[in-house]
Amino acid sequence: MDGLFKENDRTDNYAKELNIKGEICPFTFVRSKLALEKIKPGEILRIIVDYEPAIRNVPRSMTDQGHKVLSINKINDTDYEIIVEKGGKK
Amino acid sequence: MEFTEEQIKRYARHIILPEVGGEGQEKLLSSKILLIGAGGLGAPCGYYLGAAGIGTLGIVDFDIVDLSNLQRQIWHGTKDVGRYKVDSAKDSIERINPDVKVITYKDKIDSANIKELIKDYDVIVDATDNFPARYLINDACHFMNKPLVYGSIFRFEGQVTVFLPDKGPCYRCLFSTPPPPGLVPSCQEAGVLGVLPGVIGAIQANEAIKITLGVGNTLNGRLLIYDALDMKFTEMKLRKDKCCPLCGENPNILDLIDYEEFCELYHHE
């Protein structure tokens, strides 16, 4: 898995992709968490946000709740991606 | 299930909690809780259960809203005086949360109807104010293996616990039979601080929700006693009594019992 999610990596190895542009905190995390509940431990969720504080808040909450934040990247002028691996027993 | 946009917003603070999450919220939305008593304890308890998104909330009470109830039964308003408590309660819950299906029963519980009333529910909340009801509910929950959240209030003191059949003591392990008539003043005679049932009823809702979610430690085996005057919570360990006439090794209560009402004022209502 190492090196798979470098900046601007466009591989499609995501179990799920969530576009929540326009959403603000705490609903960015709420929606991300709901999406994460739909995939299995070890699988990857890609979250796209355009609310800048979310790139700190969402990863912090994800880490707090036992998930692994693989990377956070700016993908264009307005948007960011947050790549999260679901925690828990595989 | 898929949450609606409205539900994602409504339950956001639950979904954020690791112990609840979307999965826990779904459990709440698919759960059925029966609240027996729509008065002082029932009001805060039912309000919070409704707000939490309990999918089906049954409410049992045959009584009518009286002006003297409003000092503590906060889900009835002045305009509700003269209405059935369950009708007023249903309006209050529906105003807060349209997700909740409220089923009302304008029944006085007795040995003939209690099993039928509780059979479809996952958790039973005793929010009644008299001994015959407490024994009846305790016994019926034991026979039908239903988790029971018990609460009672008296002047400035409240008690609350959880009875899980087969997993802990029951009400009769504490008090095997009702006190003799006349020994205990009724709630009406004794008076009660209006906010007291708010504290106890909210704890009952808390426990009912935990049982539904399967999280935390419930009050099973512990009686929590709240003194509103000294502002103290104390806890009493409860043990299953081997000689309990209901859940002990040689039970002699094998069927439901209708005890007489003790309170003389009660009959004058």
Ligand SMILES: [Zn+2]
């Ligand atoms: Zn017992």
